[in-house]
Every structure is written in structure tokens, then in C-alpha cells.
Amino acid sequence: MNEQEKLDRARERVIETISQNMNLYGITPSIGRLYGLLYFKDHPMTLDEMKEELGMSKTSMSTSVRSLQEMKMVEKVWKKGSRKDQYQAEEDWHQTFVDLFTTKWRPSISINIIAIEKSIFEMERILEAKEVTEEIKAAASDDIKKLHNALQYYDWLNRLVDSFESGEIFDLVSK
Amino acid sequence: MNEQEKLDRARERVIETISQNMNLYGITPSIGRLYGLLYFKDHPMTLDEMKEELGMSKTSMSTSVRSLQEMKMVEKVWKKGSRKDQYQAEEDWHQTFVDLFTTKWRPSISINIIAIEKSIFEMERILEAKEVTEEIKAAASDDIKKLHNALQYYDWLNRLVDSFESGEIFDLVSK
DNA sequence: CAGTTCGTACAGTTTTTACTGTACGAACTA
DNA sequence: TAGTTCGTACAGTAAAAACTGTACGAACTG
Structure with missing residues (x-):
């Protein structure tokens, strides 16, 4: 296992653990996983990027990111040059x-x-x-x-x- | 509608509303309904009584009341003359x-x-x-x-x- | 204006969770 | 000791939730 893989694995452990425990907040694991992904990305993501990384449908990304928005855990940001909506995680837990x-x-x-x-x-x-x-x-x-x-x-x-x-x-x- | 029915209906409205909103506490509606039932009874209840009032299986009552116990929302009490376990709701919310x-x-x-x-x-x-x-x-x-x-x-x-x-x-x- | 791209509503499917009935061990009773 | 009663484990079924694919309106592009 190379160092990049080690880093990914360490990051994924945290994402997975946290998303599993998010039911306490009334958040399903898959939505939690999406939040975790956004939290560790240091730049905003589009629906297509999320879909790609999580291997889920774009529809799911759309609805999941919306519920994260409603909970104010994620916000839509404007990024010049992109027609797509971009989302980033609220950092202050x-x-x-x-x-x-x-x-x-x-x-x-x-x-x-x-x-x-x-x-x-x-x-x-x-x-x-x-x-x-x-x-x-x-x-x-x-x-x-x-x-x-x-x-x-x-x-x-x-x-x-x-x-x-x-x-x-x-x-x-x-x- | 007679007065007894009016009272029952008023009581059931509260039980139903609260149990529907208990998902915030990580409690399913049916477990919430059981808690509501116990809360309004001014005496402890047995599994068979709960089963009777809610029209559910005794198995469900057994598992539901156990999870309520684990959350310290219900406690088992001893009542002389009864071999059956008796449960009552914690009153202080x-x-x-x-x-x-x-x-x-x-x-x-x-x-x-x-x-x-x-x-x-x-x-x-x-x-x-x-x-x-x-x-x-x-x-x-x-x-x-x-x-x-x-x-x-x-x-x-x-x-x-x-x-x-x-x-x-x-x-x-x-x- | 016709052609793209994007995001989401909606219907259908899969997966998960809740509930029930059977069966059985433990504790009591005669 | 044999016969009851009680509570719960477990397996199967019913109900609910999550997820996907299709389809379409809105916003952009040339």
C-alpha cells in the first residue's frame, strides 16, 4: 500500500465512522458520507463530482445535498466559470x-x-x-x-x- | 360522543403527536406510543395489558419496553401479588x-x-x-x-x- | 430559435427496518 | 415431578425508507 492509499484509508475511516454515528442527528449514513466527503475536500464540489466519488446516482446527490443545505451543514457557493452548482461543507461543527x-x-x-x-x-x-x-x-x-x-x-x-x-x-x- | 370518549380522544391526540415527533430522540413512533400509554396510566402495566391496549404482539411489547428501559424512560417495578413484570414511565421529562x-x-x-x-x-x-x-x-x-x-x-x-x-x-x- | 446542459419530480425497485408467530427456557405451582 | 405461566430468541413476513432511472422544465449557447 502506497502513502496516498494510506492517507485515503485513514480519511475514509473517519468519514465512515462519523457517518455511521450520524443517525443521532437524524442523518442517514449515505448523507453523512456525502458530508464527510465535502468536509475533507478543500474546494467546493459539483453534483457530478460527488456522484463520481461516491458511485451513486446524481438524483441521490441532488436530494442529499439539499437536505444537508436545509440543515445548514452545506452551502452553495458561486464559482466563476462554472455553470454547475458548487457546494461546500460548513467547517465549524x-x-x-x-x-x-x-x-x-x-x-x-x-x-x-x-x-x-x-x-x-x-x-x-x-x-x-x-x-x-x-x-x-x-x-x-x-x-x-x-x-x-x-x-x-x-x-x-x-x-x-x-x-x-x-x-x-x-x-x-x-x- | 360521550365524555369518556372525549377524554380518551384528547389524551390520544397528545400521545400520537408526541410519538410522531420522537424520531428526534431516535425513538420510533410505535415505541413512542407505548411510552405515551405508560405515561398516562397512573399505575404500572404488564406486557399483556400493553398488548391489549395497543393491539400489538406481546413480542413487540417485550422488545419495545426493553428499549425504553435502556433509555431509562421506563422502569420495572415490583408489585406484590403479581408474577408478571410491571412497568411504569419515568415522569420527569x-x-x-x-x-x-x-x-x-x-x-x-x-x-x-x-x-x-x-x-x-x-x-x-x-x-x-x-x-x-x-x-x-x-x-x-x-x-x-x-x-x-x-x-x-x-x-x-x-x-x-x-x-x-x-x-x-x-x-x-x-x- | 434549435440544441445542450443542469437539476429535480416522480415512479418503480431494492434494501432496510419493524412486526408477528412459533418455540423454548426459566420460574413458579400443586 | 408434571403442569402452568411468563418473557424473549429467532425466523419469517409485512411495511417503510433509500436509491435509481426516466423524463422534463429552466437556463444557457451558438
């Missing part, structure tokens, strides 16, 4: 982590809160109703209490995401 | 979040660090080697720099997990 956390978590926190609030409202109507047995009211009351705890948790989570987004988290845990 | 984060992230951080360190070592050997072209050395040197950045990130992530585990995070973002 702290920033990537924060963005990922924010873009992924924020929407689902909102969805959960809305569902919980709606259910609390309906349960409170049950408590007010006349013809309801005490047993059902007790159950409703119990559920309402649990849902308020849940709301409190989601509020906390929202504030946690705030602290990520604002960079305040780096005061507690420095880079 | 802040704690659940912290545990989840810790148990899921810690191992994969370690794996990534090990792979990176191994590759850095190999790349440094390339730099020291005699018969290597300057071009390859430059590439190796570049990669090493990137890997050191990665290590720095994982160190940060480890300290972030520390602050979750120790509860220090709640100083920054209060409950």
Missing part, C-alpha cells in the same frame, strides 16, 4: 450542531405544544360539564396535571434551544 | 431528556474520537516518512488540521453531555 438542533427541534416542539394545549382546553371543558361522573372528572384532572408538566418541559426545551441559538450555551460549556 | 442524551450520545462520541485519533496517528506517520511527495504531505497536514478541529468539537460535546448529566445545565436554563 459547533455551529453545525447548534443549527441542526435549532432547525430540527424547534418545529416539533411547537407542534407538541399546540396539541397539548388543545387537549388541555378540551379536558377543562369536561371538568366544567354537568352530566359527567366524578370518576371521569378525576381522570381528566389527572391528565391536565400531567399535560401541564409536559408544557413546562417543552418551555424548558424551547429555552434550551434559545441558549444554543444565541450562543449562550458557550458561556456554560466553552468551545 | 427533564430527567428523561438528560438520560437519553447521555446514554445515546456518550458511546458514539467515544467511537468517533477513537477513529479520529487513530487516523491522526497514521497521518502523522505519513508526514514523517521519507519517500513521500510534498503534495501528499500537504494533504495529510491539511487533514490532520481538520481532524484536530473535529477532536475539539467532540471534546466540547463531551463537556456538554457532562453538564447535562450533572444537572449543571439547569443553572443556565432553569426548570
Whole structure:
């Protein structure tokens, strides 16, 4: 094995390992591998180049790179003389982590809160109703209490995401 | 629709919504639904009861509840007079979040660090080697720099997990 | 304007993951 | 000790996700 091969192999080990562990971020291995490829290239790449290096379809490259863009892990850059779109990886993983956390978590926190609030409202109507047995009211009351705890948790989570987004988290845990 | 049905429906909305959004925690919807069920029951449940309520196989309940246990979201409790195992949901979601984060992230951080360190070592050997072209050395040197950045990130992530585990995070973002 | 090139929607296929039913060991019961 | 009950391993099946190839609109080129 020559030195170039050794270097490639060492690089690929890291790409492979990281992409395998990216499911924690909600990222599939093949998308992770693409990110790894872009991370180690010191210049932007086109869809055709990615396709070539990973041996996958251009369609996959197109959709994968788009989802990486949505997660702000990759950005499109303009390069003179090329009609093709060029993409490069975001280099600062702290920033990537924060963005990922924010873009992924924020929407689902909102969805959960809305569902919980709606259910609390309906349960409170049950408590007010006349013809309801005490047993059902007790159950409703119990559920309402649990849902308020849940709301409190989601509020906390929202504030946690705030602290990520604002960079305040780096005061507690420095880079 | 009677009041009992209204209550059930309100409760199920929350369970369904939350379980759908649990993929962020790396939890499948059906496991999330099981957790939701346990969360709203104010008493521990057996595998047979879960099977009954969710209309799924006992095998699924057994494996699902085990993964919930591993994530510390559910615990087995002893109940006198019953030979069957009884399970109940962890109620404090802040704690659940912290545990989840810790148990899921810690191992994969370690794996990534090990792979990176191994590759850095190999790349440094390339730099020291005699018969290597300057071009390859430059590439190796570049990669090493990137890997050191990665290590720095994982160190940060480890300290972030520390602050979750120790509860220090709640100083920054209060409950 | 006709001819290219590029990126992506969409449908179909392959691969992966989730779920079920059978079967069996362990722990209890009489 | 024989008979139950309980939980789970394992193999097979059903469902879901990832990936590809075709096809086409948009943007460029001559």
C-alpha cells in the first residue's frame, strides 16, 4: 500500500465512522458520507463530482445535498466559470450542531405544544360539564396535571434551544 | 360522543403527536406510543395489558419496553401479588431528556474520537516518512488540521453531555 | 430559435427496518 | 415431578425508507 492509499484509508475511516454515528442527528449514513466527503475536500464540489466519488446516482446527490443545505451543514457557493452548482461543507461543527438542533427541534416542539394545549382546553371543558361522573372528572384532572408538566418541559426545551441559538450555551460549556 | 370518549380522544391526540415527533430522540413512533400509554396510566402495566391496549404482539411489547428501559424512560417495578413484570414511565421529562442524551450520545462520541485519533496517528506517520511527495504531505497536514478541529468539537460535546448529566445545565436554563 | 446542459419530480425497485408467530427456557405451582 | 405461566430468541413476513432511472422544465449557447 502506497502513502496516498494510506492517507485515503485513514480519511475514509473517519468519514465512515462519523457517518455511521450520524443517525443521532437524524442523518442517514449515505448523507453523512456525502458530508464527510465535502468536509475533507478543500474546494467546493459539483453534483457530478460527488456522484463520481461516491458511485451513486446524481438524483441521490441532488436530494442529499439539499437536505444537508436545509440543515445548514452545506452551502452553495458561486464559482466563476462554472455553470454547475458548487457546494461546500460548513467547517465549524459547533455551529453545525447548534443549527441542526435549532432547525430540527424547534418545529416539533411547537407542534407538541399546540396539541397539548388543545387537549388541555378540551379536558377543562369536561371538568366544567354537568352530566359527567366524578370518576371521569378525576381522570381528566389527572391528565391536565400531567399535560401541564409536559408544557413546562417543552418551555424548558424551547429555552434550551434559545441558549444554543444565541450562543449562550458557550458561556456554560466553552468551545 | 360521550365524555369518556372525549377524554380518551384528547389524551390520544397528545400521545400520537408526541410519538410522531420522537424520531428526534431516535425513538420510533410505535415505541413512542407505548411510552405515551405508560405515561398516562397512573399505575404500572404488564406486557399483556400493553398488548391489549395497543393491539400489538406481546413480542413487540417485550422488545419495545426493553428499549425504553435502556433509555431509562421506563422502569420495572415490583408489585406484590403479581408474577408478571410491571412497568411504569419515568415522569420527569427533564430527567428523561438528560438520560437519553447521555446514554445515546456518550458511546458514539467515544467511537468517533477513537477513529479520529487513530487516523491522526497514521497521518502523522505519513508526514514523517521519507519517500513521500510534498503534495501528499500537504494533504495529510491539511487533514490532520481538520481532524484536530473535529477532536475539539467532540471534546466540547463531551463537556456538554457532562453538564447535562450533572444537572449543571439547569443553572443556565432553569426548570 | 434549435440544441445542450443542469437539476429535480416522480415512479418503480431494492434494501432496510419493524412486526408477528412459533418455540423454548426459566420460574413458579400443586 | 408434571403442569402452568411468563418473557424473549429467532425466523419469517409485512411495511417503510433509500436509491435509481426516466423524463422534463429552466437556463444557457451558438
